[in-house]
Amino acid sequence: MSGADIEEIVARRQQRRKLGRWRTAAILFALVAIGAVVWRVGETQANLSPISQIAKVKIEGTITEDSDLLDRLDSIAETESVEGVLLVIDSPGGTSVGGEAIHNAVRKIAAEKPVVAQVGTLAASAGYMIASAADHIVARQSSIVGSIGVLVQYPNVQRGLDMIGVELDAVKSSPLKAEPSPFNETTAEERAVLQRLVDDIYDWFVTLVAERRPLSLAETRKLADGSVFSGRQALDNKLVDELGGEDTAIAWLESKGVASGLTVVDWEPETQYSLFGIPLGRTNAAAVSLEDVMQLPLVAQWFKRELMLDGVMALWQPSSAGK
Numbered sequence: 001m002s003g004a005d006i007e008e009i010v011a012r013r014q015q016r017r018k019l020g021r022w023r024t025a026a027i028l029f030a031l032v033a034i035g036a037v038v039w040r041v042g043e044t045q046a047n048l049s050p051i052s053q054i055a056k057v058k059i060e061g062t063i064t065e066d067s068d069l070l071d072r073l074d075s076i077a078e079t080e081s082v083e084g085v086l087l088v089i090d091s092p093g094g095t096s097v098g099g100e101a102i103h104n105a106v107r108k109i110a111a112e113k114p115v116v117a118q119v120g121t122l123a124a125s126a127g128y129m130i131a132s133a134a135d136h137i138v139a140r141q142s143s144i145v146g147s148i149g150v151l152v153q154y155p156n157v158q159r160g161l162d163m164i165g166v167e168l169d170a171v172k173s174s175p176l177k178a179e180p181s182p183f184n185e186t187t188a189e190e191r192a193v194l195q196r197l198v199d200d201i202y203d204w205f206v207t208l209v210a211e212r213r214p215l216s217l218a219e220t221r222k223l224a225d226g227s228v229f230s231g232r233q234a235l236d237n238k239l240v241d242e243l244g245g246e247d248t249a250i251a252w253l254e255s256k257g258v259a260s261g262l263t264v265v266d267w268e269p270e271t272q273y274s275l276f277g278i279p280l281g282r283t284n285a286a287a288v289s290l291e292d293v294m295q296l297p298l299v300a301q302w303f304k305r306e307l308m309l310d311g312v313m314a315l316w317q318p319s320s321a322g323k
Contacts, residue, residue, distance in 0.1 A: 052082075052083050052262055053081055053083065053262055054250065054253060054258065054264045054265065055076045055082045055084075055085045056085075056086045056264050056265060057069075057072065057073065057085065057086070057087050057088070058090075058268070059088070059102070059127070059130060060089075062092070062093075063093055063099050063102065063127060063130070064098040065095065065101045066102070068269050069102065070101060070102065070105050072267050073106065074105065076109055076267060077105075077109045083257075083258045083262060084115070084253035084258040084262075085106075085109055085116070086118060086249055086264065087106065087117040087130070087131070088120060088246070089119050089123045089127055090119075090120035090123070091124070092122055092125065092127060093124050093125025093126035093128075094125075094127075096126060096129075099129035099130055100129070102133075103133040103208070104133075106134060110135055114136075114253055114256040115135050115136075116137075116252050116253055117131040117137045117138065118246055118249040119138065119140065119143045119145060119231070119240065120140070120143065122143065122144045122145075123139070123143065124147035125148070125149065128209075128239070132209050132212040133212065135256075136241050136249075136252050137240040137242075138249045139240040139242075140231050140243065141231045141232050142230060143231040144228050144229070144230065145230070145231060145233075146234065147227070148209055148226070149202060150198050150202045150205060154180050156186070157182050157183065158184055158185065176190060176193060179193075202224075206221050214238050219238075223239065250264065
């Protein structure tokens with residue numbers, strides 16, 4: 001056998017090894033893709049099942065006009081197998097628009113089936129706005145409830161810019177355009193415009209709570225000074241209906257005609273999964289954020305919470321109260 005023949009045999013063997021590795025990779029990729037589809041089907045099977053259920057929706061963190069959450073609430077309203085709805089709320093509030101949108105979506109569900117809200121640690125401001133949309137509110141004795149009110153916050157960086165010698169000029173169609181600005185002091189006229197805005201949304205919020213709770217408008221306004229209450233105090237003030245946890249909330253649903261012993265199904269946000277940039281399907285699971293993986297520095301957390309919300313806020317912020 002010549003040297004050329006030996007080289008050809010070696011080359012063929014190397015080629016077969018490469019092809020074998022590619023075949024193995026292709027098989028593994030196919031298995032992962034099939035597994036993702038099966039996982040997706042399995043995760044969503046409970047939601048799509050014609051078997052009667054209680055839909056459980058968690059509303060946590062900062063409230064925004066969350067399209068995914070609104071879509072899920074709309075789906076729950078239209079799903080005949082859902083006999084009752086359990087909202088688990090743990091939120092300090094957020095934007096008033098977000099609270100309003102979710103409140104309206106909950107009321108749409110309540111027109112068709114009973115809805116109960118179960119307060120975890122906190123249902124304040126826009127979080128309480130959403131809880132008030134339920135037919136019945138359950139809270140723990142030590143839950144924090146209330147903070148009915150509205151605020152607008154904006155930074156002022158003028159002194160910081162002065163220190164580094166930066167000025168900002170603007171040409172405006174009218175004095176109040178784009179005011180208040182973080183680049184100059186707020187005038188009395190500008191502050192008055194914001195106060196009128198805040199007062200109007202506050203009046204709407206108070207009226208909303210008075211309509212949903214067994215309280216007169218005057219009684220609601222007395223409670224709506226921004227105060228927070230324990231679950232026990234909230235019960236005394238008629239801001240919640242009962243003390244307890246999830247079992248208590250489900251018992252109330254059963255008292256309203258929901259069949260006893262139904263499976264409680266978590267209706268969770270969907271997350272898109274992919275492999276090497278190729279979509280593999282979606283699964284019902286909480287979305288993973290950078291903050292879940294890597295704890296942000298305190299300054300970055302403050303920036304994200306304080307400055308990245310657009311619009312008027314209905315938010316409980318004990319660390320900045322009175323400042």
